[in-house]
Amino acid sequence: MAVVLLGTLYPLTYEAVTGGDKISIGPPWFNRFFVPLMLAAAVALGIGPFLSWKRSSFARLRRRLAGCFGASLALAVLAAWLHEGLQSWGAAGAVGLGLWIVCTHAVDAARRLRLKTASVPLAYWGMALAHIGFAVSLLGIALTHELSVEKDIRMSVGDSATHGGVTFRFDGVVDAPGPNYRAQRGLFAIRDGERRLGLAPEKRRYFASGSVMTEAAIDAGFFKDIYVSLGEPLANDDWAVRVYVKPFVRWIWFGAILMALGGIAAVADKRYRRLRRRIESRSAVGGAQSALA
Numbered sequence: 001m002a003v004v005l006l007g008t009l010y011p012l013t014y015e016a017v018t019g020g021d022k023i024s025i026g027p028p029w030f031n032r033f034f035v036p037l038m039l040a041a042a043v044a045l046g047i048g049p050f051l052s053w054k055r056s057s058f059a060r061l062r063r064r065l066a067g068c069f070g071a072s073l074a075l076a077v078l079a080a081w082l083h084e085g086l087q088s089w090g091a092a093g094a095v096g097l098g099l100w101i102v103c104t105h106a107v108d109a110a111r112r113l114r115l116k117t118a119s120v121p122l123a124y125w126g127m128a129l130a131h132i133g134f135a136v137s138l139l140g141i142a143l144t145h146e147l148s149v150e151k152d153i154r155m156s157v158g159d160s161a162t163h164g165g166v167t168f169r170f171d172g173v174v175d176a177p178g179p180n181y182r183a184q185r186g187l188f189a190i191r192d193g194e195r196r197l198g199l200a201p202e203k204r205r206y207f208a209s210g211s212v213m214t215e216a217a218i219d220a221g222f223f224k225d226i227y228v229s230l231g232e233p234l235a236n237d238d239w240a241v242r243v244y245v246k247p248f249v250r251w252i253w254f255g256a257i258l259m260a261l262g263g264i265a266a267v268a269d270k271r272y273r274r275l276r277r278r279i280e281s282r283s284a285v286g287g288a289q290s291a292l293a
Contacts, residue, residue, distance in 0.1 A: 003033040042097040042138060045131045049108040068107055072100035083147075094142030101135035126266030133258025140251030149245040152231070156238050164245030166226055167191040173230075173239065181206045183215075186230040186239065190219065201230040225249050 007025045015022055050064050076096030105128045112120050149164035160169040169189040176185040183202040190197045199217035206213065216229040224247045231240030 003030065003037070038138070039093070039097060042101060042134070045134060046097075046100045046104040048131075049105055049128070064107070065104065068100060068103040072096050072103050075099050088146060091142050091146040094138055098135040098139040098142070101131055101138075105131055121269055121271060123266045123269035123271065126262045126264070126269070128262070129265060130259045130262025133255040133260075133262055135255070136258060137252050137255025140248045140253075140255060143248040144246055144252065147247045148249075150242070152240065152242050154234060154238050155241045156236070161243070163243055164247075165192070166243075166245050168228065168241075168243050170239070170241065176202060178204065180208065181213075184230070186217075186228070186241070188217070188228050190226060190228075192224070192226065199226070199228045201228050203230050220250065222250055222254075223247060 007029055011023050011025055046068070047061070047065065050061055073096055076092050076099060079095050080092045109120075109128060112124070147164075151161075151163045153161050155161065155168075155170040157170060157172045160167055162168075167190070169191075171187040171189055173184050173186050176183040181204040183204040185200050185202045188199045188201070190199055197219055199219060201217040202215040204213045204215055205211070214229055214231075216227050219226040224245065227242075227244035227246070229242040229244075231242060233239055
């Protein structure tokens with residue numbers, strides 16, 4: 001919050017102090033602070049479930065966390081070894097921290113279920129779900145950033161191009177009239193491993209305004225999104241084409257959904273309703289006593 005507030009107000013303050021000079025603060029400023037803050041938050045989220053209020057010794061905490069640390073580190077190294085796109089420090093670190101959060105919460109949940117001294121409250125499961133959602137979003141951001149492929153290519157009818165493990169074949173352009181526009185529709189045959197599919201991006205010209213809009217074609221999947229966008233026509237009936245392959249981009253939104261569901265589950269814990277009823281009954285008793293006095 002402090003970083004966002006400073007980044008928002010500093011240009012205004014600078015302009016007021018200097019009397020007219022304007023500056024702007026863009027993504028590099030926020031990324032410089034956001035990334036280390038989120039990495040620190042990921043470390044804290046992995047430790048939090050093991051902490052008992054005022055009763056956690058460092059030795060016991062170290063014993064509980066050692067296995068999770070070793071497992072997440074080994075899995076991050078394995079992922080970097082299996083996929084060259086994850087061999088940067090940033091990608092491997094993000095994968096390791098995401099696995100760290102999932103591992104520590106799984107171990108703590110298993111420990112609580114083994115104790116069987118009392119039922120595990122809904123607020124705990126909501127907390128665990130929200131933290132795992134954070135880990136899923138973290139993995140999605142890191143993997144999408146490191147593994148995404150974006151290419152601008154020139155294609156003739158019948159040409160094929162392979163990027164990010166996906167083969168795009170251009171089968172030409174056809175006219176496609178719409179309700180309030182006329183479109184040129186590109187026909188693309190996509191081969192993604194064993195999958196075969198067709199995508200049809202459009203270049204639309206609207207009758208009312210005369211403006212030209214590009215309508216990308218998207219194949220959305222849980223592990224990978226494939227985009228094709230039709231650019232401008234070139235000489236010799238060639239076309240400029242932009243293709244995107246974005247692995248794990250859906251995980252960013254899936255993690256956000258898990259965080260929201262975790263928050264709802266935590267708030268719905270019946271202990272909070274009992275606490276509210278006790279507070280309301282005490283207030284009612286206090287008000288009655290005041291009235292009698």
